[in-house]
Amino acid sequence: MKKKSELQPLLDTLTSIDDVIRVQAALDKAIESLYNTKINSTEVLGELFSKEIKQVLVEVAKNKGASTSDPVSFQNVLVSIKEEISKIPHLEITVGTEITEEFLYRIQRWLDTHIEDKVIIEITYDSSVIAGAKISYNGAFHDYTINNQVQTLLNTAN
Amino acid sequence: MALEMIVYILVGIIILQLFEIIFLLYFYNRNKNAKVAGKPIDSSSTLTRIIEDANKKAQEIVQNAVDKADEILYESTSFRTKIEKEMKFVFNDSVNTHKKSFDELLEGAISQYKSVLLDTKKVFNEQMQKTLTTMQSAAQTELQEFQSTAQKNQAFAEEYLKQKIDAEFDLAKKEIEAYKKVEMQRIHDTINIKVNDITVKVLKGSISKEKQEQLVLDALEKAKIDNVM
Numbered sequence: 001m002k003k004k005s006e007l008q009p010l011l012d013t014l015t016s017i018d019d020v021i022r023v024q025a026a027l028d029k030a031i032e033s034l035y036n037t038k039i040n041s042t043e044v045l046g047e048l049f050s051k052e053i054k055q056v057l058v059e060v061a062k063n064k065g066a067s068t069s070d071p072v073s074f075q076n077v078l079v080s081i082k083e084e085i086s087k088i089p090h091l092e093i094t095v096g097t098e099i100t101e102e103f104l105y106r107i108q109r110w111l112d113t114h115i116e117d118k119v120i121i122e123i124t125y126d127s128s129v130i131a132g133a134k135i136s137y138n139g140a141f142h143d144y145t146i147n148n149q150v151q152t153l154l155n156t157a158n
Numbered sequence: 159m160a161l162e163m164i165v166y167i168l169v170g171i172i173i174l175q176l177f178e179i180i181f182l183l184y185f186y187n188r189n190k191n192a193k194v195a196g197k198p199i200d201s202s203s204t205l206t207r208i209i210e211d212a213n214k215k216a217q218e219i220v221q222n223a224v225d226k227a228d229e230i231l232y233e234s235t236s237f238r239t240k241i242e243k244e245m246k247f248v249f250n251d252s253v254n255t256h257k258k259s260f261d262e263l264l265e266g267a268i269s270q271y272k273s274v275l276l277d278t279k280k281v282f283n284e285q286m287q288k289t290l291t292t293m294q295s296a297a298q299t300e301l302q303e304f305q306s307t308a309q310k311n312q313a314f315a316e317e318y319l320k321q322k323i324d325a326e327f328d329l330a331k332k333e334i335e336a337y338k339k340v341e342m343q344r345i346h347d348t349i350n351i352k353v354n355d356i357t358v359k360v361l362k363g364s365i366s367k368e369k370q371e372q373l374v375l376d377a378l379e380k381a382k383i384d385n386v387m
Contacts, residue, residue: 097370114382130361131370133377137387144377
């Protein structure tokens with residue numbers, strides 16, 4: 001069973017490395033807005049995140065005794081969230097053909113079902129890959145492409 | 159007394175005849191030697207024969223190289239049949255769908271190979287011609303140098319010349335063999351790279367998007383089983 005975090009709704013929005021970059025950038029903007037007296041930080045959070053995620057951020061801050069009215073404490077919360085996101089391990093999948101958004105979410109669903117830890121999918125393209133994928137995770141690497149299979153056939157035929 | 163005289167006369171006649179025989183033999187040998195020594199050396203025919211031998215050997219080397227190249231060509235054609243068979247086995251009908259493009263790509267590779275082969279044959283011939291010219295030039299120099307010696311001892315000169323040419327020929331042969339080896343390896347590498355490229359292109363094109371996606375999911379399944387994640 002996957003461990004649930006109070007940030008789960010936010011973490012659920014993170015599938016790919018692009019999602020991470022987008023959320024990190026949004027958190028940076030949110031932090032900047034905290035010190036701009038002309039801007040309402042709560043409104044900025046609403047602009048940067050969905051209603052649900054904004055609620056999560058506010059709730060997490062509240063649980064840690066911080067609020068948007070206290071820029072320093074709220075900043076600390078947002079920074080800690082950024083750090084937490086940056087610690088999520090990346091699952092590097094090297095493929096030979098383009099991965100559609102739809103298929104990316106299919107992979108995410110598969111990971112949600114089969115893998116306990118939250119992972120960020122990092123897709124890498126390698127034109128030499130015929131089919132299948134190379135998987136790299138936490139320093140471990142495995143080649144599950146059919147290239148080896150084909151190479152064996154080539155060697156046999158040669 | 160008369161008998162003694164007859165004996166002396168007979169002995170004298172025998173001695174004279176022996177001298178005559180010795181004298182005749184001496185002159186016969188002297189004439190023979192003089193004839194042999196005086197005979198002009200047929201340098202052009204000797205040189206031609208030796209060069210022709212070398213040329214013949216050179217042609218044999220070139221032919222062997224060409225035969226080897228043809229053998230590789232045959233193997234690559236045979237390879238196509240094998241890989242087609244294997245691919246059909248692995249991917250069922252998907253390869254048949256792309257057979258035309260596969261054939262076109264492979265024909266391109268074979269054509270490229272033939273081109274490399276022809277270039278190689280050309281280079282072999284040029285290299286061999288160069289070697290022969292060098293050898294011919296060296297042979298002529300050697301022949302002139304030993305002209306006087308040859309007049310005294312033609313057999314020795316011919317043998318010496320033959321040995322020199324054989325030595326140069328062996329050296330050239332080794333160089334050509336080494337060159338041939340490198341060239342053949344280059345052709346093999348070119349073909350392998352091309353065939354691999356074709357295989358990747360054809361297989362990629364022949365695997366449906368659904369199959370590609372399934373193979374990625376299969377990879378994840380295997381990674382989980384292997385405790386990669």
